[in-house]
Amino acid sequence: MVTARPGWVLDNQFRRYRTPLFIAIATFGLGVVFGSMAISTLTVADKALLMDYVHRFIVLEAARPVGPALFTSALVNNLKLLGLIYIMGVSVAGMPLVPIVLFFRGFVAGFAVAFLTTTMAWQGIWLTVITIGLQSLFIVPATLLTSAVALGFSWSLIFPQTRSANQSVLQNFVAFTILVALMGMVAVVGTACETAVAPFLLHLLGTWGI
Numbered sequence: 001m002v003t004a005r006p007g008w009v010l011d012n013q014f015r016r017y018r019t020p021l022f023i024a025i026a027t028f029g030l031g032v033v034f035g036s037m038a039i040s041t042l043t044v045a046d047k048a049l050l051m052d053y054v055h056r057f058i059v060l061e062a063a064r065p066v067g068p069a070l071f072t073s074a075l076v077n078n079l080k081l082l083g084l085i086y087i088m089g090v091s092v093a094g095m096p097l098v099p100i101v102l103f104f105r106g107f108v109a110g111f112a113v114a115f116l117t118t119t120m121a122w123q124g125i126w127l128t129v130i131t132i133g134l135q136s137l138f139i140v141p142a143t144l145l146t147s148a149v150a151l152g153f154s155w156s157l158i159f160p161q162t163r164s165a166n167q168s169v170l171q172n173f174v175a176f177t178i179l180v181a182l183m184g185m186v187a188v189v190g191t192a193c194e195t196a197v198a199p200f201l202l203h204l205l206g207t208w209g210i
Helices: 006-016 018-041 044-063 068-091 097-119 121-158 169-207
Strands: none
Touching (some): 068 169, 097 121
């Protein structure tokens, strides 16, 4: 009996989901580009209103007590996104909605980053790193990987001939479910950065006069 080497298995899985992963990354990236370009459509009044909101957000986040309730609320929101993508992938009919969700998420991220960096200069860069960058290091990869496997799983159900001969639908479903569970754990780390590390750093930024 020949046992597959772990490196070969990982390489095989990467080749299998390479195209869905490329689609997921490209769609998210396209959303980021369009989101950053949307800044040019804002008027001076719009920018002033958003800037006032940003300052209020910093004050509230810096003063908000960090506790289980805040962590739970943020974690539920992050897990809802992964769960939504999971359901869309399993249902097959929801597969076309996965790129739409990714594009929207990328659009929001691109818009936020572009606004902060163009209106607040170096202060906006620090604010972007703290409020968006830290959690994105975990949430974005988890979302992209879940989306890629969701697309690949749905595609294998629509076109069974693309599925590996030694893997059944049940095996693919179990693997997909395990991946989502693992990405959920990654989301836990990202949420901890969002609810514990970010408020502390925002408090420091507040003391610097931002």
